[in-house]
Amino acid sequence: MENIAEEVLMGNRYALAKAITAIENERENAMEIMQKLYPHTGHAYVLGITGPPGAGKSTLTDKLAKEYRRQGKTVGIIAIDPSSPFSGGAILGDRIRMNDLTLDDGVFMRSMGTRGSLGGLSHKTADAVKVMDAFGMDVIFVETVGVGQSEVDIVKAADTTMVVLIPGMGDDIQAIKAGILEIGDIFTINKADHDGADKLATELNMMLDLDGVMKEWRPPIMKTIANQNIGIAEVVETFGKHHNHIDGNGQLTVRRTERTKNEMLDLLDSRIGEHIRRNVVENGKIDKLVEEIKARRTDPYTEAAKIVSEMLK
Amino acid sequence: MDKIKVLVAKPGLDGHDRGAKVVARALRDAGFEVVYTGLRQTPEQIAAAAAEEDVDVVAMSLLSGAHPHLFPAVVKLVREKGMKDALIIGGGVIPDGDIPALKEAGVSEVFTPGTPTGDIVEYIKAHVKK
Incomplete structure (x- = not known):
């Protein structure tokens, strides 16, 4: 395909796929594509979804995307899964939870392997976000690999970051450790019908208020049961609140300036x-x-x- | 060099994906990126996913006997997406007698039970267009 960038700007979905491939594989035309698309970026709102493996990030992203679609927004999704440090291969399995979105023209979903990057994203994630942005997606989800405690690159890539947790993963000392628990603008306890959800909420609340400082934005703790579509609209509403909040106090500009740098x-x-x-x-x-x-x-x-x-x- | 990216897909209604998972795993160990979309996919979903992911290979696994209908349907829809070069292969419980017609319909190769996974890896390496 010639003129990939032009085709992307005209709304050609296959060109969007080709552009991401070129970027991911660092092909010769990748730089030209990015140069042409860059002026058209900066419109999408980027939502980061992170959390441990099995927390339900993909299922949650699927349901959140559908809620945005109900509101008439177009949605891009980039889902990262780990590449093998031995073979370099990867099983990219996030689409399994998102099959309903495949035939929706207002959604574009792309899987990426980490390819040696250790921060929970791949090196080319930020550029893939830009391509979807230039294509015209209103909202772009970036779903990280299942993270442990220190894969926090998402906070540099997203406007709003949500940390997804599930009950039963450890005692309350886990909640005061440094790392992913410091990066959430929003915390969501998924599988909230499982034992220990209330206890986890209490522990998170205590962790968040431990410093005794009144914050402008105190990360809210949401509860969802993603596979039953429970709590989804509330999370989308909270995304909106956070967006308005950081837009209003100038934090969004600060975050984006920092990101550009x-x-x-x-x-x-x-x-x-x-x-x-x-x-x-x-x-x-x-x-x-x-x-x-x-x-x-x-x-x-x-x-x-x-x-x-x-x-x- | 570009990584080889493969969509492993289960068209139709059969509920067994052990074979697809074994193949997916072998392709991963060969250094490929494997997108696995799970069970019970329509040809439309498979073609749309193949295009979004811009895969080099579409590998279908099917045990239900619906391959004479579903494999050619996937080939047709994938080509309609503009993916002229994508290698399309199939596997599963496919009677030998059905294979010529599938190849005629654009399925490049069909791998039946007992095929060593290494043969599939070698076939892809030899025939993928990068």
């Missing part, structure tokens, strides 16, 4: 990394240096400084 720095990192791969790794220079370093004729600090100063010439 981070993306710029990530891009620079990756370009510099590429430069080093080409000029230091692939031509074998690194192996010669390693031999010199092993023989203690030089040291890695000196050589790294030399490479960088040569690069900056």
